Amino acid sequence: MVDLTVVFLGTSSAVPTRDRGLSSVAVRRGSELMIFDAGEGVQRNLLNAGLGLNKETRIFITHMHGDHSIGVLGILQSMSMYDRSKPVHVFGPKGIIEFIKENMRLLGFGLTYELYVKEVREGVVVRTDDYVIKACLAEHTSTDYAYLLEEFPRSGVFYPEKATGFGIPKEKWGVLQDGRNVKYRGRIFKPSDVAGPPRPGRKIGISGDTRPIKKLAKFFKNADLLIFDSTFGDDQSELAVERYHSTAKEAAELAEKAGVKKLVLTHFSSRYKDVTPLVEQARTIHKDTIAAEDMLRITVPYPDGEQSNQ
Amino acid sequence: MVDLTVVFLGTSSAVPTRDRGLSSVAVRRGSELMIFDAGEGVQRNLLNAGLGLNKETRIFITHMHGDHSIGVLGILQSMSMYDRSKPVHVFGPKGIIEFIKENMRLLGFGLTYELYVKEVREGVVVRTDDYVIKACLAEHTSTDYAYLLEEFPRSGVFYPEKATGFGIPKEKWGVLQDGRNVKYRGRIFKPSDVAGPPRPGRKIGISGDTRPIKKLAKFFKNADLLIFDSTFGDDQSELAVERYHSTAKEAAELAEKAGVKKLVLTHFSSRYKDVTPLVEQARTIHKDTIAAEDMLRITVPYPDGEQSNQ
Numbered sequence: 343m344v345d346l347t348v349v350f351l352g353t354s355s356a357v358p359t360r361d362r363g364l365s366s367v368a369v370r371r372g373s374e375l376m377i378f379d380a381g382e383g384v385q386r387n388l389l390n391a392g393l394g395l396n397k398e399t400r401i402f403i404t405h406m407h408g409d410h411s412i413g414v415l416g417i418l419q420s421m422s423m424y425d426r427s428k429p430v431h432v433f434g435p436k437g438i439i440e441f442i443k444e445n446m447r448l449l450g451f452g453l454t455y456e457l458y459v460k461e462v463r464e465g466v467v468v469r470t471d472d473y474v475i476k477a478c479l480a481e482h483t484s485t486d487y488a489y490l491l492e493e494f495p496r497s498g499v500f501y502p503e504k505a506t507g508f509g510i511p512k513e514k515w516g517v518l519q520d521g522r523n524v525k526y527r528g529r530i531f532k533p534s535d536v537a538g539p540p541r542p543g544r545k546i547g548i549s550g551d552t553r554p555i556k557k558l559a560k561f562f563k564n565a566d567l568l569i570f571d572s573t574f575g576d577d578q579s580e581l582a583v584e585r586y587h588s589t590a591k592e593a594a595e596l597a598e599k600a601g602v603k604k605l606v607l608t609h610f611s612s613r614y615k616d617v618t619p620l621v622e623q624a625r626t627i628h629k630d631t632i633a634a635e636d637m638l639r640i641t642v643p644y645p646d647g648e649q650s651n652q
Numbered sequence: 653m654v655d656l657t658v659v660f661l662g663t664s665s666a667v668p669t670r671d672r673g674l675s676s677v678a679v680r681r682g683s684e685l686m687i688f689d690a691g692e693g694v695q696r697n698l699l700n701a702g703l704g705l706n707k708e709t710r711i712f713i714t715h716m717h718g719d720h721s722i723g724v725l726g727i728l729q730s731m732s733m734y735d736r737s738k739p740v741h742v743f744g745p746k747g748i749i750e751f752i753k754e755n756m757r758l759l760g761f762g763l764t765y766e767l768y769v770k771e772v773r774e775g776v777v778v779r780t781d782d783y784v785i786k787a788c789l790a791e792h793t794s795t796d797y798a799y800l801l802e803e804f805p806r807s808g809v810f811y812p813e814k815a816t817g818f819g820i821p822k823e824k825w826g827v828l829q830d831g832r833n834v835k836y837r838g839r840i841f842k843p844s845d846v847a848g849p850p851r852p853g854r855k856i857g858i859s860g861d862t863r864p865i866k867k868l869a870k871f872f873k874n875a876d877l878l879i880f881d882s883t884f885g886d887d888q889s890e891l892a893v894e895r896y897h898s899t900a901k902e903a904a905e906l907a908e909k910a911g912v913k914k915l916v917l918t919h920f921s922s923r924y925k926d927v928t929p930l931v932e933q934a935r936t937i938h939k940d941t942i943a944a945e946d947m948l949r950i951t952v953p954y955p956d957g958e959q960s961n962q
Contacts, residue, residue: 357730358696364726382726383693386668408729408759412722416674416692419718420667441758448751449718450794484760 344372344472346544346642348567351387353634355573355587355609356409358383363636364409365609367548367569368393369491371473377401378489378548380413385420391637395421396428400468402475403434404550405486406441415445422454429456433468435485436461462487473543478561480552482586488550488558490565493543496644497521497533504536542645547602551609553583554592559599567642568597569634572607575620590620594627608634654682654782656854656952658877661697663944665883665897665919666719668693673946674719675919677858677879678703679801681783687711688799688858690723695730701947705731706738710778712785713744714860715796716751725755732764739766743778745795746771772797783853788871790862792896798860798868800875803853806954807831807843814846852955857912861919863893864902869909877952878907879944882917885930904934904941918944
């Protein structure tokens with residue numbers, strides 16, 4: 343069981359308000375930190391959220407608008423101020439490399455660590471032993487990539503009585519629990535001999551700024567948590583089309599179509615002091631919907647209901 | 653009487669802390685807003701301070717380090733989001749034009765208003781009917797300009813009984829009060845005929861990041877309020893030299909030499925959770941010293957003690 347917790351660092355659209363900072367969502371998975379979008383002010387919100395700047399960190403930018411990207415500079419710079427030595431990876435659409443490189447030159451800052459910046463394309467962006475992160479081209483006024491964090495299936499439930507029954511000594515159990523075969527007294531034991539079927543991992547989707555296009559419903563299929571552009575309410579559905587955003591209800595329709603478990607609305611236009619009506623509009627379509635707010639934390643359970651440790 | 657109020661928007665050095673944002677000081681003079689430095693997050697602090705983004709605004713950057721300049725981008729961009737039409741002026745050292753121009757290109761944002769960006773040199777940077785703003789080259793690792801806001805003298809105290817004595821009709825008094833001559837019944841009356849001597853205006857100095865060099869003591873001569881780099885305490889005086897900053901005590905020595913009234917220490921290293929010792933160190937040299945904190949407001953009185961209206 344690995345803890346998977348989402349922390350909303352900024353939930354406003356375009357301009358910050360007193361209550362909401364500019365776009366950013368942190369996903370903490372075990373000891374790793376993933377940051378999706380980094381609007382201005384994010385490094386301070388990371389501090390306030392107790393997430394710090396010294397974890398293994400990957401930053402994913404959905405699109406190059408300033409309210410989603412400017413905060414990268416402060417994060418990278420402050421990491422150097424803290425003498426970070428671990429490498430940092432930044433992913434984003436075309437332009438992200440030049441943005442960082444030019445600003446390092448213009449602001450005259452160097453780094454104490456290796457920085458890898460990559461312009462992404464659709465498909466797998468990151469693959470580790472435990473999960474992949476995929477990108478999917480969304481539909482906004484600027485090239486926007488939606489991201490999906492997808493954990494690989496975990497080993498099935500281990501049955502000690504079966505292992506004991508076969509006479510496999512305890513010191514070999516861990517290998518089987520890790521999903522590998524064990525050879526013992528001339529016989530090969532497979533994990534399926536002593537454990538149930540592999541259990542699915544968790545999926546978290548992040549839309550960035552986008553219209554609720556069909557391909558995203560496919561991309562976010564069966565996500566446990568979907569964080570989706572809900573800039574507008576029903577009252578501004580035309581503006582949502584015009585500005586290539588989504589309404590809360592459109593986000594819910596997409597979540598429903600995708601078979602998503604929990605939907606979190608975010609990126610609210612500053613015109614909505616109270617977003618309750620937007621949540622209500624969405625809930626008429628997709629019941630398990632909530633509104634993001636700055637510093638909201640959500641721990642994502644495994645699909646089979648197992649809760650990760652905090 | 654024109655209100656002159658200083659609001660500290662960010663008082664931390666290099667990296668933000670939970671309590672202190674990155675460098676910025678707002679000076680509100682009547683209906684005008686001047687912003688000295690704009691670290692990341694300043695646009696939100698402007699909102700929080702109730703200063704807004706639609707005033708007549710001039711932004712002055714002391715030096716191009718990111719913790720003093722990145723916030724300019726968000727301010728300029730959000731002003732467009734709010735459909736601002738009034739022009740904006742930005743002043744800074746060499747590099748400020750390219751920084752703004754390149755980021756507008758890289759982030760793909762346009763403006764709804766005229767933007768004038770100027771690379772300053774030593775001397776007068778802005779001159780209005782009421783004040784000048786001057787720049788002075790300081791001494792830091794990056795080209796740093798200290799700024800001085802200097803009001804022109806106001807008219808002297810007006811004596812109605814003298815005007816009445818000369819038989820000057822009341823409708824002409826305003827002209828004399830504005831410091832201009834009045835011709836009445838063939839005789840020319842000067843302001844000095846009906847008013848006391850001109851009264852000095854106010855002076856506010858802002859150092860940016862710098863060593864406490866001699867020329868700054870001259871530049872800030874007799875300032876009513878001096879906001880000075882106090883990154884370190886006595887415990888880190890060698891680091892202050894090495895990194896081209898000042899200690900609180902050095903700031904006080906400079907203030908004392910310059911005959912400054914009130915000294916405000918700012919730009920504290922994040923190592924000082926409590927800056928009381930720094931204030932105490934400074935007060936051994938210059939008694940009227942306080943520490944800046946985020947959202948601190950100081951209304952600057954006229955040198956003759958007259959308090960402006962809030």
